[in-house]
Amino acid sequence: KNEVEQSPQNLTAQEGEFITINCSYSVGISALHWLQQHPGGGIVSLFMLSSGKKKHGRLIATINIQEKHSSLHITASHPRDSAVYICAGMDSNYQLIWGAGTKLIIKP
Amino acid sequence: EAQVTQNPRYLITVTGKKLTVTCSQNMNHEYMSWYRQDPGLGLRQIYYSMNVEVTDKGDVPEGYKVSRKEKRNFPLILESPSPNQTSLYFCASSFGPWSPQHFGDGTRLSIL
Numbered sequence: 001k002n003e004v005e006q007s008p009q010n011l012t013a014q015e016g017e018f019i020t021i022n023c024s025y026s027v028g029i030s031a032l033h034w035l036q037q038h039p040g041g042g043i044v045s046l047f048m049l050s051s052g053k054k055k056h057g058r059l060i061a062t063i064n065i066q067e068k069h070s071s072l073h074i075t076a077s078h079p080r081d082s083a084v085y086i087c088a089g090m091d092s093n094y095q096l097i098w099g100a101g102t103k104l105i106i107k108p
Numbered sequence: 109e110a111q112v113t114q115n116p117r118y119l120i121t122v123t124g125k126k127l128t129v130t131c132s133q134n135m136n137h138e139y140m141s142w143y144r145q146d147p148g149l150g151l152r153q154i155y156y157s158m159n160v161e162v163t164d165k166g167d168v169p170e171g172y173k174v175s176r177k178e179k180r181n182f183p184l185i186l187e188s189p190s191p192n193q194t195s196l197y198f199c200a201s202s203f204g205p206w207s208p209q210h211f212g213d214g215t216r217l218s219i220l
Contacts, residue, residue, distance in 0.1 A: 031206055043198060045208035086151065094158070094205035095166065096141075100150040 004029070004089045006099035014107055019074040021085050021102045029089030032070045033096065034061050037084040046072070046085075077106045110135045114199050114212035121189060122220050129184045129215050131199030139202045140182040141166070141209070142174065144195040151198070156205070157182055189219045 004025045013019055023032065031050040037043045047054050047061040049070070054061050058077075063070040074081055084103050088096040112133045121127055133140065141156040143166075153166030157176040171193055173185040182201075186193060196216050200209040 033209070035209075041196065041214050043200075043211040043214075045210065048206065048208045050206075088151070090205055093164075095156070095164075096153060096205065098151040098153075100148075 004087060004097050004099040006085075006087055006102050008102060009100065010103045010105075012105045012107065013077060015078055017077050017106075019077050019081070019104065019106075021072045021087075021104070023070045023072070023087035023089075023099055025068050025070070025089040025097075028091050029068075029097065030092065031090045032063055033088040033090070034070075034072050035086045035088065037086060037101070039083065043086075074104075079106045079108050082106050110210065112199055112201050112210050112212040114197075114215050116215060117213060118216050120218040120220065123190055124188050127186050127189060127217075129186075129197060129199075129217070131182045131184065131201075131212060132180050133182075133201040133210065134180065135201060135210065136179065137201035137203055137210070138179065139204050139207070139209075140176065141200045142172070142182070142184045143198045143200065144168065144193075145198065145214075146195050154184065154197075158205075186217075189217075191219050193217065194219045 007022045034046040058075045060073040082105050084101045086101045087099045115130045138159045142154040143151045145151050152168045155174040157163045199212040202209040
């Protein structure tokens with residue numbers, strides 16, 4: 001069964017720090033979503049990527065197909081970045097397989 | 109405004125009483141999906157639909173039904189709800205499973 005694993009499970013950092021969240025996946029996943037879930041519960045799609053790197057503001061997502069690994073980076077982190085970050089891999093049947101999420105807390 | 113609308117947002121009901129959670133999107137998306145989120149288990153897909161009249165089971169379809177008679181609507185039906193279906197439910201839509209998904213605000217169901 002395809003699996004998607006995230007690390008770390010929890011991350012606390014100081015404002016301004018560079019943040020990295022990792023996502024590893026098994027064979028058969030062709031693309032990867034990164035999503036953000038706010039403390040209030042709302043979910044926002046951040047990136048969808050199958051190769052290379054994407055950037056949006058202070059957020060950067062990379063994927064290495066050969067190593068079956070993706071990372072989400074946040075530069076100049078801010079308390080408003082505090083959220084749960086979730087990665088999800090898409091398998092060959094177009095079904096999404098979800099990681100358990102990384103809870104990020106940025107302290108002022 | 110582009111959005112995915114779920115109703116109700118909150119519902120407390122009793123075992124066995126049929127209920128429907130509606131989901132509607134105004135973005136002409138073909139792909140729609142239902143998820144449940146439980147503490148420690150993350151998001152799990154219940155059902156998804158690639159287009160009108162096309163639905164497929166996700167990871168946890170037992171106890172749920174869906175229909176896709178129109179492109180914009182994708183209701184989730186619990187014919188005989190049980191306490192283990194107490195959860196936070198999300199509907200999502202996109203142009204395809206390879207596209208970024210738009211999520212509804214969530215529906216918190218409590219089955220007593």
